[in-house]
Amino acid sequence: SQQGEEDPQALSIQEGENATMNCSYKTSINNLQWYRQNSGRGLVHLILIRSNEREKHSGRLRVTLDTSKKSSSLLITASRAADTASYFCATDDQGAQKLVFGQGTRLTINP
Amino acid sequence: DTEVTQTPKHLVMGMTNKKSLKCEQHMGHRAMYWYKQKAKKPPELMFVYSYEKLSINESVPSRFSPECPNSSLLNLHLHALQPEDSALYLCASSPQTSGGLDEQFFGPGTRLTVL
Numbered sequence: 454s455q456q457g458e459e460d461p462q463a464l465s466i467q468e469g470e471n472a473t474m475n476c477s478y479k480t481s482i483n484n485l486q487w488y489r490q491n492s493g494r495g496l497v498h499l500i501l502i503r504s505n506e507r508e509k510h511s512g513r514l515r516v517t518l519d520t521s522k523k524s525s526s527l528l529i530t531a532s533r534a535a536d537t538a539s540y541f542c543a544t545d546d547q548g549a550q551k552l553v554f555g556q557g558t559r560l561t562i563n564p
Numbered sequence: 565d566t567e568v569t570q571t572p573k574h575l576v577m578g579m580t581n582k583k584s585l586k587c588e589q590h591m592g593h594r595a596m597y598w599y600k601q602k603a604k605k606p607p608e609l610m611f612v613y614s615y616e617k618l619s620i621n622e623s624v625p626s627r628f629s630p631e632c633p634n635s636s637l638l639n640l641h642l643h644a645l646q647p648e649d650s651a652l653y654l655c656a657s658s659p660q661t662s663g664g665l666d667e668q669f670f671g672p673g674t675r676l677t678v679l
Contacts, residue, residue, distance in 0.1 A: 483665055495568075495654055495670035496607065541606055545665055550595070550619055552668060554606035 459542060459555040467563050472529045474558040476542030477522075483545045485518055485525050486552065490539045499527075499540075532562045568671035570655050576677045579645060585674045587638040587655030596638045597668065598630060599654040607654055613638060645678045652676075 460475045476485070484503045488496040502509045502518045502525065509516045515528040529536055539559050543552040568589045577583050587596065595614050599607035612620035613632040621630075627649075629641040638655055652673045658666040 486667065488670075493652065493673070493675065495672045496656075496668075498667045498669070501667055550612055550614065551597075551609050553609075557604075557606055559604075 459540075459558045461558060462556065463559045463561070465561040465563060466532060468532060468534055470532055472532050472536070472560055472562075474527045474540050474560070476525045476527070476555050478525075478542075478544045478555075479523065480544075482520075485516075486543045487514075487516060487525075487527050488541045488543060488554075490541065490557075492538075496541065529560075532560075534562050534564050536560060537562045568655055568657055568669050570653075570671035570674050572674060573672065574675045574677075576679065577642065577645065578679050579647075581645075582641070582643045584642065585640040585653055585655075585676075587640075587671055588636055589657040589669070590636055591657065591659070591669065592635075593657035593659050593669070594635070595658045595660065595666075596632065597656040597658075598638070598640055599656065601652045601654055601673070611640075642676075645676075647678050650676055650678045 458477050466472055482504055484501055486501045487499040489499055490496045500509055500511050500514055500516050502516050504520055513530045518525045539557045541557045542555040546553050571586045597612050598610040600610055601607045609622050610624045611630045616632045616635055627644045631639040652675055654673045655671040656668040658668045660666050
């Protein structure tokens with residue numbers, strides 16, 4: 454089942470600006486994760502936020518989770534050209550042993 | 565060693581060929597996964613192995629046959645594939661078998677083209 458939907462589908466900004474991506478999901482979750490994928494490569498785990506957490510930071514990344522709205526956001530501050538990638542949110546499928554990925558946001562950082 | 569390796573990186577095969585994709589991890593992870601990813605789409609789960617036993621098959625056609633010979637290795641055997649099976653095949657592992665409760669570590673993928 455499709456859990457996460459992401460917004461926007463594509464985002465293009467100038468280097469140094471902040472980038473914000475949003476993710477909405479449908480059912481109750483135990484946690485929500487964000488992954489990055491450079492073109493044609495494997496996914497890299499960025500951050501995991503549990504359902505009882507509201508905000509989490511990791512370096513230039515800030516993730517928020519609003520379980521009442523079933524939504525999460527990923528903020529990348531002071532963007533760099535190397536941040537150009539696709540970003541996916543992923544939620545645990547309740548009771549099942551798997552992650553379900555959102556459609557992803559393609560982020561382009563222009564130098 | 566904190567990485568998942570996959571071989572080959574690229575594979576081109578005809579519809580009558582039999583080939584295998586290989587995945588390896590040495591992190592002691594107990595769960596391993598196969599995903600299929602089409603261009604500009606998210607990864608789609610195919611199979612989950614938990615403690616070397618198949619625990620989830622997402623209704624994948626029988627022309628894809630997974631195998632977990634031991635806790636470090638995961639294979640995907642391919643036979644009589646169709647051109648629409650062309651995709652990036654990703655392997656992943658996670659420490660526990662609770663699936664979505666853990667961070668998953670992904671390999672670089674095998675780019676498969678079926679002619």
